[in-house]
């Protein structure tokens with residue numbers, strides 16, 4: 320006997336027609352597509368919807384690496400991640416990574432650089448190529464100070480930042496003021512100090528302003544170690560030649576005047592997830608997993624990042640983490656304006672008067688210091 324089939328064919332004996340097979344195939348295909356689209360939408364929806372679970376892998380990785388970093392002991396044969404500057408495995412958005420799979424190394428996980436976007440002519444030596452011996456020990460010490468500044472140079476740091484927070488990928492990443500792009504540029508005249516500064520003096524500047532701390536005295540081991548690290552990273556680099564990828568790429572003026580309100584919307588949508596709605600970043604115990612962008616634990620008013628054009632350039636090239644160059648120029652200018660319109664530690668060059676300090680050191684449209692924003696004159700905290 321024949322089994323009664325459900326499909327509406329004329330002959331009960333016939334198998335489904337070709338057309339029908341095709342139709343079923345099409346339905347399956349459409350189903351798969353729909354599911355894929357839905358899953359993607361849900362994933363990105365959650366991400367943009369600030370669901371913390373989506374950044375948990377990055378968070379866990381960073382927390383774990385910070386926790387294992389207190390030991391000043393050098394980490395030989397470091398993370399395989401550092402073998403090449405453009406192939407870091409942990410990406411900001413990788414939902415599959417787990418804390419357990421993180422290589423235990425002192426090098427923090429970082430988002431993969433947008434490999435194709437950065438054309439550099441120079442590649443620094445791999446992290447596991449640091450030589451043995453006393454010179455190697457000093458280089459490793461410098462690396463550890465660079466990565467975990469608060470732990471390894473505590474007396475000179477006055478906030479919760481580390482050098483690597485603004486010089487990504489252990490100072491390797493092109494377009495985030497990499498060490499290999501900096502070392503061979505000094506001595507150099509700097510308008511900020513109005514003098515010809517050595518590399519070591521340039522380092523002292525980042526301690527005073529970006530790290531809101533104290534400049535280590537000339538010849539201090541912290542400076543020697545950092546200089547040794549930068550020197551080693553510049554191996555094979557031409558001296559006194561500005562390399563592509565050095566510094567932060569200058570950002571062209573945006574079409575519209577940068578705007579606080581628009582910037583706050585960009586911030587909420589694309590930055591708050593990691594840096595917090597209040598801009599204070601995120602901590603895990605002792606470890607600062609995501610760095611603060613303003614407030615008492617951030618860079619002070621004298622820092623380069625406090626200048627809107629520098630912040631916009633850094634942000635455009637490097638943020639959101641792992642998604643560099645995804646913001647429009649306008650968004651980068653707007654969000655930089657928003658961030659640098661918040662209160663932060665006093666400029667160490669403070670003269671006793673905000674107005675006077677502005678006139679002396681911040682007389683530029685790129686600084687909001689001493690200006691009124693939302694009814695409050697900035698630059699008054701800690702005064």
Ligand code: HEC
Nearest residue numbers: 480481482485496500501525526529566567618623624629
């Ligand atoms: C808050 C962000 C921030 C932090 C933290 C920070 N820096 Fe910087 N650093 C900058 C900015 C901004 C510049 C200027 C880049 C430019 O003008 O292209 C800079 C410049 C430099 C330069 C010169 C780069 C060049 O191309 O001339 C060196 C070297 C440097 N920093 C080292 C350090 C060290 C070492 C630390 C930690 C002790 C540190 N920085 C911490 C933001 C930061």
Ligand code: HEC
Nearest residue numbers: 411429483484485589590593610611612634638639640654
């Ligand atoms: C996925 C998490 C994540 C997102 C999203 C993100 N950041 Fe960051 N950001 C970081 C991390 C982590 C660092 C430090 C990098 C390091 O240590 O390797 C950082 C560093 C920074 C810094 C320099 C350090 C400091 O504290 O001043 C600035 C400025 C910054 N981010 C701005 C932004 C802006 C603006 C956005 C949104 C357009 C954004 N970030 C989105 C994770 C993120």
